[in-house]
Amino acid sequence: MPVSTSLFDLTGQVALVTGGGSGIGKACATALLQHGAKVVLGGRTLSKVEEAAQELDALGDDSGEDPVAVPVQLDVASDDSAEAAVKFAMDTFGGLNIVINSAGIMCKKPTFDLTGEDMNSLYNIHITGALRVSQAAGHIFREQHQGSIINIASISSYMSLTEVTAYACAKSGMMGLTHSLANEWAKYGIRTNGIAPGFIPTDINRKMIEGTDRGRRILEHTPMARFGEGSEIAGAAVYLASPAASFVNGITIPVDGGYLASGIGDSVAPWEAEK
Structure with missing residues (x-):
């Protein structure tokens, strides 16, 4: 007997995705x-989210009369911008049910060289930015007693990576924010969960991991022996946003090709084939 798809049906739902112009945010929005x-695709660079929204809107129905994907300029470092983006979603589609906090930046440098400004900058985008958007949407969710918040954490929320201390701390903080909102806001009908992607080449990390020794060592430690793709993260977002996850609250799902499970296994190092 085929499995019903109704558990994952999001018809009638409206989602605001921060960092929606590219990478994991765009992949989640697409799914x-x-x-x-x-x-609603939110991003600091309006032209980028406009292009992404146009691409996604083409995936909608053939009538072309009503948009199914729209862009909004959104700087998660600004309270006013976060509130305006939520209002825009409400005004455009008449509601809001899902928020995905995917906006992010990277800082790679030796920890001895890390400054307080570096740390504060990443915290302001990742943690405080996610809080701003969640609070703005949370008022709507509380009033309707229904809403799903999904925070994009990282594999670095669980383990250390060299020279990305500010990023790792911020992404660990995303898990803490997820736990706190899940605990405090469930009584308002709001579920808060997270996703911890493994190594997915995107605009902020591609030069660090593709064709580099760092990337080789990552693949050596990944049982599936490859990097992931944004679309492979998006399935977890659909699940967490859908009725299938109606009793799921306060968890962060790693989607990492087995990286966290890796111990001593078969070598996938490039030099193995030469022996």
């Missing part, structure tokens, strides 16, 4: 749209 949701 939500493909499961019936309408999406």
Whole structure:
């Protein structure tokens, strides 16, 4: 007997995705749209989210009369911008049900050289930025007693990586924010969960891991012996946003090709084939 797809049906739902112009944010927005949701793509660079929204809108129905994906300029470092983006979603689609906090930046430098400004900058985007958007949307969710917040954490929320201390601390903080909101806001009908992607080449990390010794060592430690793709993260987002996860609250799902499970296994180092 085929499994019903209704558990993952997001028809009638509206999602706001920060960092929606590229990478994991765009992939998650695409998957939500493909499961019936309408999406608002938020990003600091308006032209980038405009281009992404145009691409995603083409995936909607053939009538072309009503958009299913729209862009909004959103700087998660600004309270006013976060509130304006939520209002825009409400005004455009008449509701809001899902928020994905995917906006992020990277800082790679030896920890001895790390400054307080570096740390504060990443915290302001990742943690405080996610809080700003969650609070702005949370007022709507509390009033309707329904809403799903999904925070994009990282594999570095669980383990250390050299020379990305500020990023790792910020992403660990995303897990703490997820736990706190899940505990405090569940009584308002709001579920808060997270996703911890493994190594997915995106605009902020591609030069660090593709074709580098760092990337080789990552693959050596990944049982599936490859990097992931944004679309492989998006399935977890659909699940967490959908009725299938109606009793799931306060968890962060690693999607990492087995990286966290890796111990001593078969070598996948490039030099193995030469022996």
